[in-house]
Amino acid sequence: AQRVTQPEKLLSVFKGAPVELKCNYSYSGSPELFWYVQYSRQRLQLLLRHISRESIKGFTADLNKGETSFHLKKPFAQEEDSAMYYCALSEDAGGTSYGKLTFGQGTILTVHP
Amino acid sequence: DAGVTQSPTHLIKTRGQQVTLRCSPKSGHDTVSWYQQALGQGPQFIFQYYEEEERQRGNFPDRFSGHQFPNYSSELNVNALLLGDSALYLCASSLGTGYQPQHFGDGTRLSIL
Numbered sequence: 001a002q003r004v005t006q007p008e009k010l011l012s013v014f015k016g017a018p019v020e021l022k023c024n025y026s027y028s029g030s031p032e033l034f035w036y037v038q039y040s041r042q043r044l045q046l047l048l049r050h051i052s053r054e055s056i057k058g059f060t061a062d063l064n065k066g067e068t069s070f071h072l073k074k075p076f077a078q079e080e081d082s083a084m085y086y087c088a089l090s091e092d093a094g095g096t097s098y099g100k101l102t103f104g105q106g107t108i109l110t111v112h113p
Numbered sequence: 114d115a116g117v118t119q120s121p122t123h124l125i126k127t128r129g130q131q132v133t134l135r136c137s138p139k140s141g142h143d144t145v146s147w148y149q150q151a152l153g154q155g156p157q158f159i160f161q162y163y164e165e166e167e168r169q170r171g172n173f174p175d176r177f178s179g180h181q182f183p184n185y186s187s188e189l190n191v192n193a194l195l196l197g198d199s200a201l202y203l204c205a206s207s208l209g210t211g212y213q214p215q216h217f218g219d220g221t222r223l224s225i226l
Contacts, residue, residue: 044217086155099169103155
């Protein structure tokens with residue numbers, strides 16, 4: 001069965017410091033991985049996905065298949081980055097679309113001024 | 114575009130009752146997925162509907178059932194409610210082709226007394 005683990009429930013950094021949110025997964029197939037973010041009083045929204053290889057709001061994430069990890073990184077944290085972050089894995093639903101998302105438990109990131 | 118809309122926002126029921134939650138997908142989306150999020154946990158996949166059929170199902174009992182209508186909107190029904198069904202129920206929509214990511218609604222907070 002697929003599983004996503006986010007080992008840190010809480011993470012605190014100071015503004016301008018680098019930040020890394022850890023995510024490890026177990027999946028027998030070829031995974032598609034995502035980071036979702038939930039800012040205060042907002043809905044869950046997609047931050048970035050592995051397949052796009054893009055940088056959103058200064059965040060990047062590299063899929064390491066050897067270590068089965070998909071850590072989220074940002075070189076200089078900002079106060080507005082404070083939020084709940086979820087790592088999620090999706091399996092293929094039949095060749096054309098994503099199926100179920102398996103989420104980690106989430107990491108609350110707090111960036112102090 | 115309001116994105117994914119869910120109703121109601123809050124609901125209080127008692128044990129043994131039945132409940133129906135509703136979801137309208139984002140404009141242009143044809144696939145709807147439902148998730149249960151218990152307090153302090155990541156969302157857990159219940160099922161996904163595409164072309165009015167259940168395409169995938171998570172590890173939830175038959176008390177949880179759903180439906181998708183021709184206009185792509187969806188309902189989640191839960192029978193014989195248990196205290197443990199208290200949670201935030203999230204709906205997510207996506208386009209059924211092209212590996213498009215899921216977009217989430219604000220959720221329905223269900224409390225069982």
